[in-house]
Amino acid sequence: MRWLAGVFLLGALGRLLSLAVHGWxxxxxxxxxxxxxxxxxxxxxxxxxxxxxxxxxxxG
Incomplete structure (x- = not known):
């Protein structure tokens, strides 16, 4: 579960970086x-x- 959370978080950070660079x-x-x-x-x-x-x- 922690790995999956990390992957999702990395994806979100990439999207936020893209938002900052390229706009909405x-x-x-x-x-x-x-x-x-x-x-x-x-x-x-x-x-x-x-x-x-x-x-x-x-x-588990």
Whole structure:
């Protein structure tokens, strides 16, 4: 989950950099950037919750 969150976050940073350099993209690209910015914290929270839920020594 943490790797997936990192990939989404890198995608969002790339989109923000593009926005800063080239200006506002098409609305669909803005929606994708919002998703890429909102999902990493959710994925990190889920990974943390999963670690807490699993018994010691178990791997998911």
């Amino acid at each position: 993209p098409h609305g669909f690209q803005v929606a994708l950037a919002v998703v890429e910015l909102l999902l990493p914290p959710l994925f990190l929270w889920l990974a943390h919750a999963e670690e807490k839920a699993l018994p010691a020594g178990a791997s």
